[in-house]
Amino acid sequence: MAYGPTFRGVRRVWSGPDGAYAEVTLPDVADPTGFGVHPALLDAALHPIGLLDAGTGDGPRVPFAFEGVQVHATGARALRVRLTRAGSSVRLVAVDAAGAPVVSVDALTLRDLGRSAPATAADRSLYALTWPVEEVTAPVTPPTRAELTGDGRAVMAGGGSAYPDVAALVAAVAAGEPVPDAVLLPLPSVSAGDADGVPAGDAADLPGRVRAVTTATLATVQEWLAADALADSRLVVLTRGAVAARDEDRITDVAGAAAWGLLRSAQSEHPGRIVLADLDRDPDVEAWAELAGVVADPTSTGGQVALRGGAVRVPRLARATDDELRLPDGLWHLAPVAPGTLDGVAPVPATAADPAAGQVRIAVRATGVNFRDVLIALGMYPDPAARMGSEGAGVVLAVGPDVTDLAPGDRVFGMFEPGFGPEVLAARERVTRIPAGWSFAEAASVPLVFLTAWYALRDLADLRAGESVLIHSGAG
Structure with missing residues (x-):
């Protein structure tokens, strides 16, 4: 991941005993009209925060909550910035080239990205919304x-x-x-x-x-x-x-x-x-x-x-309890055990099987989520035999006797179901190798989108080289 041209506005940075300083500009591709302070310019003004943490041993931190934000002038394309510590927060003052105030933030709370130390199980825990009973004291004089x-x-x-x-x-x-x-x-x-x-x-x-x-x-x-x-x-x-x-x-x-x-x-x-x-x-x-x-x-x-x-x-x-997160031993896949709501989805046991001819067994690393999965969970999909998780990515564990172009350890992605589980059997013709540089999550998001576009543009529209096509931004 890299910053695009709009977010490359830092021109000079330096630090002193009382804080960090920077000169930032808004690239020509961005227009400040309509903004108090253009978001890209404000983002650039916050980049020197890392200088405040230099030598402290703290991991990278990113802005989380703003307090006391005041915009004194609009339309700025360049700022001179001063960042200082304010307890556990950071204070920002930004002025224009003439020294006139443009924007100030009394307290900017930062959140640690968590790279300075390995995350514990508690750090990775999921949270759930609960509605516990609260003891509320009745007032002596009832409100009118x-x-x-x-x-x-x-x-x-x-x-x-x-x-x-x-x-x-x-x-x-x-x-x-x-x-x-x-x-x-x-x-x-x-x-x-x-x-x-x-x-x-x-x-x-x-x-x-x-x-x-x-x-x-x-x-x-x-x-x-x-x-x-x-x-x-x-x-x-x-x-x-x-x-x-x-x-x-x-x-x-x-x-x-x-x-x-x-x-x-x-x-x-x-x-x-x-x-x-x-x-x-x-x-x-x-x-x-x-x-x-x-x-x-x-x-x-x-x-x-x-x-x-x-x-x-x-x-x-509240933290989700172990009971809520516990998965069955062995193989399993998600299925609608009580169709009608998403709460009715649960892991159910699955049977291990060696790949037959034309099949590969895959250790699933990421599964794409499609609206079809929602319909299956709600009991609204027309095919009652359909199973959740139809696209994903993972690592080949075993191949069928006639599969010679894939081997255990290969990273693959494609169409297979049920994909919400640790392992799945897939047809060889429906998976392919993951391109270099792609993560499992990226690969798992591609198959249905690609095949939908291929079917629509080639099979339905019968497009030919040189033809123009209009694709609506809301298209699937």
Whole structure:
């Protein structure tokens, strides 16, 4: 991997006792128009970070998180940069040729690439999203609330006024009503189907219905954030069936799930002001009692909760346990043992076999993932005998009695199934040697793409030398 011409902007670098310095320019191929600071220019300004680590024994580090970023001028094509240590972070100040400030970063957190020492098993562990029960302390004084319900009729029992929209609530506050601690926004549910997977309503209109809910939700949230009179309140968005917090949960509200993704971004932009709450029942007095502590202190839960069986659950990343990662002894391959969701995929035992005539046995090093695999896992592929993993790359272990042009140890790639496993038998005519310089991962991503293009351009389009062809950017 090498930097392209756009990212070769460093002209001079040097270090001193108080930091690292550089002169960087934006190559002519890049245009700064429309940027506060062109990303390639800012990237070049960060290249001298390695000088700060020289002699420390630390491994290579790369930018991870920015704090206190200020853009003082736009349109710069050249910068003079100073990088200094700020505790465990780095501070950046960049000026133009005249010394006028262009951009500064108060604290740039760096992440170690991990090359300074071999990674431990813990370093390589996978993480999974879990929803453990969180003990939330109820406030001494319950928070007050209001609801935005579209028609002005209260949804949650147990007190609180209802308003059709933000404007009506703002008008009420202007008329003397107290500012509520919490403003509840119940979202209408849009289901993709019933418990048996039968489409609910017009399935063809499902994207439109989801878009309508998310568009209306975004407009309401923006209006609420812009209302100065409600600056001291928190918006609590209520959904039901939008997240799966337990193994037995099913996501039934696709619009609510989309709204959660949308509003997570809004939460990061407005910390502490928005709470997402997914309920397992219609809003009632008990639900509000469970939410009272979350509204009073959303930082303890990250502002995202699921009420399940009278308990408050919050999303947390946890290391995947050995049980979750354990594979069967011997040979195996992935298969849909419970078709319908991707969680229904599991390793199943496989039988070892010597290659017959026209076959090779391959130790799989990488397998390409195709949408066909998703359909098989979901039980939606038309051929019930199809198996997951149809392209990949690996090392030849053994060859059939009539295979003379491949030998154990050869690196090969091509079409074979089931490819999600340690070994696979493949037809000799469907694999070939990996070109020099290709990794196993690169080789595993090629076969279906290449064959699709070959079939489309040669067999279907019957292209000839000298002809022009238009290939849409979204083509498979």
